[in-house]
Amino acid sequence: MFANRRLTIRPIIAAAALGTTAIAGIAGGAIAADQGRDGIIERFTAPGPAAVASTGIHASLSDMVEAVGPSVVQIQVKPQMMSQQQGMPMQFGSDDGDLSDRLGQLFGFAMPDGGERPSRPDPRQGPQRGALGSGFIVDASGLVITNNHVVEGADRVTVQMSDGRELPGRVLGRDPKIDVAVVRIEGKGIFIPIKWGDSDHIRVGDSVFAVGSPFGLGNTVTSGIVSARGREIGAGPYDDFLQVDAAINSGNSGGPLFDGSGRVVGVNTAIFSPSGGNVGIGFAIPAKMARQVALQIAQTGHVSRGRIGVALQDVTPEIAGAMGLNVARGALIAEVEDEGAAARSGMQRGDVVRRFGSRPIDNGRDLARAVAEARIGSSVATQVIRDGRPVSLDLRIAGEASARS
CATH class of the missing domain: 2.30.42.10 (PDZ domain)
Structure with a gap:
C-alpha cells in the first residue's frame, strides 16, 4: 500500500540564516571523563537501571525535566566555523558514500530530494546558513556529546547553555560511523553532567522523554515510549538503533533521550518521515555505544x-x-x-x-x-x-x- 509513497530517513538537524534568524539547538549524547584531554581516566559510574514510573503514563515529568535541563545544551555552527570540507557528502563509513542522498537535508544545504550542497559558501549570496543542534554535558570539565552530522566540517562551535550563556567550544573528535562527536566547552562555569541509563536492558514499552531544540525552540521536552530495539536503517555496519515515538524533529539531533528515571539511554539522531517532520518514528543511538565511542574520542581524539x-x-x-x-x-x-x-x-x-x-x-x-x-x-x-x-x-x-x- 506504500508503493507510491517516497519515505526518507533524515538526520535531524536545524539550519538558520545566522545573523538574521534565531539559532536552534541539536540534542547530543554524553560521556564522563576526568579533566585534561591527555590525562582522562575512565570514571564512569555504573549505569542505573532503566525504570518505568509506577505512577502510570500520566505522571508528571516536571521534577526530572528540571533536574536534567542544565545538562542539555545547544550547538551552533556558524558559517565562519565551517571548513571547505563542509560541502562534502556526509559519510558514516567507507562504503556509505550515498547515505546523504538517502537521509535528505543536511545542514540546510541539501535540496529536499537530495540535491547537492555547495562546496563552500558564496559571499555574494548574502547571509550563509549554519548548523543548529543539541548536545548534553557528560563531565563537569565541560565535555559534551552531540552528533557528528551536527559538527561535520567544523573545528570550533558555540555552545549555548540552558541559562542562555554562549561559550566557545572545540570539537575534540568525531566518529562518522555511528554519528557521534565530542565537544569541549572552553569557557568557565559550572557544568552539570547527566547520569547514564542502561540502554542494554530498556524494553519496548518503557517510558522515555527527549530534550532539545526542535525548529529552534530551545528547552523543548517531548515524551513517549520505546517502540522497538535493534533497528537497522542503513546508516552503516553498526546500526543498532532504539526506535521511539516521542516527538523528534529537526533540531533535536545529538540531544539526549532519557528513561523514566531521568538517565540517558540514547542520543537522538534520525527520523523516518515522508515530509521531514515528526510522524512518531525517531531513532536514537543506544547510550552504551555512544558512551564507549565518546570515551575514546575524549582520550585520544579518534576511535x-x-x-x-x-x-x-x-x-x-x-x-x-x-x-x-x-x-x-x-x-x-x-x-x-x-x-x-x-x-x-x-x-x-x-x-x-x-x-x-x-x-x-x-x-x-x-x-x-x-x-x-x-x-x-x-x-x-x-x-x-x-x-x-x-x-x-x-x-x-x-x-x-x-x-x-
Missing part, C-alpha cells in the same frame, strides 16, 4: 575499531539450503581481503561464522559489532562452518581509526 578484512552477508534460508546448513544462522564470509587479518588467520570465502569468542553470531551485524569491539592485536577463538563441518580458528584482530577533528 579505533577492530578490523579483519572481510565482506559479510547474512545467512538467509535460501543460502542455508544451498549450503546444506540445518539452520539459517551465522555470518557468511562473502569476500576475504588479500593479506588481511582474516586471510592470515586462515578464514576462507564461504565460511559461516557461528561464534566469535564467547558471543554467538546470528547474522552479519553481530559479527561486525563483535569485531569492532575486540581489542586490536588480540586473537579471538572463532567457530566457523566450512563445507558442512565445524572449524576452529584463532582470528587475529587488526585495527582502523575514525577521523580526527
